[in-house]
Amino acid sequence: MYPPSRQYPLLIQSQSKSSVSEAFKTLRTNIQFSVKGVEPKVVLVTSAEKGEGKSTTTANLAAAYALDNKRVIMIDADLRKPTLHHFFSKTNRVGLSNLLVQQCNLEEAIWETGIPGLMLIGAGTIATHPTEMLGSDRMKALIHKLAQSFDIILIDSPPVMMFSDAQILASQCDGVLMVINCGRVKKRIARKAKEQLDFVGARILGAIMNNVKKHDEDFQYYYGANS
Numbered sequence: 001m002y003p004p005s006r007q008y009p010l011l012i013q014s015q016s017k018s019s020v021s022e023a024f025k026t027l028r029t030n031i032q033f034s035v036k037g038v039e040p041k042v043v044l045v046t047s048a049e050k051g052e053g054k055s056t057t058t059a060n061l062a063a064a065y066a067l068d069n070k071r072v073i074m075i076d077a078d079l080r081k082p083t084l085h086h087f088f089s090k091t092n093r094v095g096l097s098n099l100l101v102q103q104c105n106l107e108e109a110i111w112e113t114g115i116p117g118l119m120l121i122g123a124g125t126i127a128t129h130p131t132e133m134l135g136s137d138r139m140k141a142l143i144h145k146l147a148q149s150f151d152i153i154l155i156d157s158p159p160v161m162m163f164s165d166a167q168i169l170a171s172q173c174d175g176v177l178m179v180i181n182c183g184r185v186k187k188r189i190a191r192k193a194k195e196q197l198d199f200v201g202a203r204i205l206g207a208i209m210n211n212v213k214k215h216d217e218d219f220q221y222y223y224g225a226n227s
Contacts, residue, residue: 082123098164
């Protein structure tokens, strides 16, 4: 039995009555109505560069869905620098990479998070060829299988401008959320990241603007959908 990793706090729990928590619930609702007639079931969360808050967004958004009585599963597809397991104090010794190379079965790769209805597939052992693994038929088959059992699948991917992983995954998803750190990323970089996603035909559902300058520090997330 491997010891659990350190835990990162979930804002939607630690600040359950704050505007941050309400922002994630609003984000959940906006995604549900972002595509007319069809609610997105497989959603990729990414960013242009590292350190913009994509993993924090994925974990808290997943919790918001679970609080709405949805069956939710998160997949940490950042096989280079995994983070999601930290939010739930789980080990990362077995996960997506192990599953894709058939070192474990699906039941062994899925972790309970402690939040009813919310499950996690961590990244697993650091992969040697992550891009090829994420674009494999086994990855596509995994997403298809999970879609039969869960109401929504949220996938955390590496930043767009660093690797092609996000583009590969975007083509397998119903939509993409871009997390943008307004105090860090330059507009031209964010625009270039969007262009790369557009190139593979990704459906961009909207952007979460992180670190927006406001008088109230709680207002850190904003959702803007593309019509």
